Amino acid sequence: MKEPVRVAITGAAGQISYSLLFRIASGQMLGRDQPLILQLLEIEPAMEALSGVVMELDDCAFDLVKDIVATDDPNEAFESVDYAMLVGSRPRGPGMERKDLLEANAQIFSDQGKALDSRASSQVKVLVVGNPANTNCLIAQRNAPHLDPRQFTAMTRLDHNRAKSLLSKKLSVHVSEVSGLSIWGNHSSTQYPDVSHASVRGNSISDLIEQTWLESEFIPRVQQRGAEIISARGLSSAASAANAAIEHMKSWVQGTEEQIVSMGVYSDGSYGVEPGLIYSFPCTCAGGNWEIVKGLEVNSFSQGRMDQTEAELIEERDAVSHLLPD
Numbered sequence: 001m002k003e004p005v006r007v008a009i010t011g012a013a014g015q016i017s018y019s020l021l022f023r024i025a026s027g028q029m030l031g032r033d034q035p036l037i038l039q040l041l042e043i044e045p046a047m048e049a050l051s052g053v054v055m056e057l058d059d060c061a062f063d064l065v066k067d068i069v070a071t072d073d074p075n076e077a078f079e080s081v082d083y084a085m086l087v088g089s090r091p092r093g094p095g096m097e098r099k100d101l102l103e104a105n106a107q108i109f110s111d112q113g114k115a116l117d118s119r120a121s122s123q124v125k126v127l128v129v130g131n132p133a134n135t136n137c138l139i140a141q142r143n144a145p146h147l148d149p150r151q152f153t154a155m156t157r158l159d160h161n162r163a164k165s166l167l168s169k170k171l172s173v174h175v176s177e178v179s180g181l182s183i184w185g186n187h188s189s190t191q192y193p194d195v196s197h198a199s200v201r202g203n204s205i206s207d208l209i210e211q212t213w214l215e216s217e218f219i220p221r222v223q224q225r226g227a228e229i230i231s232a233r234g235l236s237s238a239a240s241a242a243n244a245a246i247e248h249m250k251s252w253v254q255g256t257e258e259q260i261v262s263m264g265v266y267s268d269g270s271y272g273v274e275p276g277l278i279y280s281f282p283c284t285c286a287g288g289n290w291e292i293v294k295g296l297e298v299n300s301f302s303q304g305r306m307d308q309t310e311a312e313l314i315e316e317r318d319a320v321s322h323l324l325p326d
């Protein structure tokens with residue numbers, strides 16, 4: 001049996017976590033042979049609710065779970081963790097953009113970045129889910145100077161999956177037949193879901209679907225899918241977000257083989273994106289590392305969309321400059 005790894009999940013009494021924890025505990029993220037210790041963080045008013053979630057985890061009698069820590073202290077939650085999933089933060093409601101949450105949530109990620117820096121394993125892999133995810137991730141990363149910026153990622157896998165599902169419906173094929181998609185930029189309504197390198201059964205999607213549908217229906221629908229769900233459910237996406245978080249971590253840890261996935265990662269200047277931003281790129285993963293897929297041709301339409309979402313990320317970064325130590 002492998003040694004247990006430590007997994008921290010913040011916002012552990014929230015709605016995403018209610019879908020996330022039980023799947024992680026049953027081995028769906030790190031494998032059926034990987035024991036784990038769950039380190040669950042909440043704020044003080046939610047600790048009673050969290051105690052109920054812990055009772056339910058106990059009542060599942062998961063064979064992989066070796067211990068559960070429930071705390072409102074980030075230092076305790078992040079002690080020696082190998083994986084940190086930063087979910088805890090306020091979700092948006094109807095009529096809001098995700099960046100409207102910046103003021104409410106930014107401080108959380110500054111504090112948690114510092115706690116990760118001092119307490120987590122030096123190899124910790126961090127996924128930020130809480131919105132606005134890219135800029136919250138940037139804040140956490142910049143407050144953790146002893147960790148490699150490549151250890152911090154933001155979630156755009158949900159957008160990637162949404163795009164894949166919409167294309168499969170349009171082309172009446174199974175989702176598994178759609179490949180080569182990418183989400184560029186921000187997890188926001190400026191994100192650019194790009195099909196220029198995507199294909200189905202060896203055929204380029206650009207040859208199968210007219211550009212007008214892509215521009216007038218597909219791109220806006222993916223960009224606005226979060227709002228569409230909020231309007232229908234009265235609450236933001238939860239089970240699909242938890243699923244995407246599991247897939248993001250699973251890809252990062254177990255590898256993607258030749259599959260392209262979308263991840264918000266530290267920009268090294270690839271594709272002319274400002275270095276240091278947390279920007280979603282097409283990525284592949286192997287050996288526990290992610291790499292940006294290099295050398296894709298970018299046409300002028302794509303470049304315009306990539307620039308637009310980059311500009312929004314720069315604007316968000318500048319709005320939180322007081323939380324970004326050099």
Ligand code: NAD
Nearest residue numbers: 011013014015016042046088089090091129130131158241
């Ligand atoms: P929720 O309100 O149901 O749960 C959030 C939980 O976080 C609450 O239990 C709250 O007490 C806790 N929390 C707040 N501040 C905290 C702190 N400082 N430390 C620890 N816990 C804290 O919200 P949810 O639906 O689970 O969504 C969580 C976040 O995820 C939101 O910001 C939402 O917008 C975002 N989200 C992102 C994506 C994505 O694709 N990146 C998808 C869906 C939701």
Ligand code: LMR
Nearest residue numbers: 092098131226227236237
């Ligand atoms: C989503 O994309 O579903 C989440 O980011 C929640 C939201 O605010 O849209």
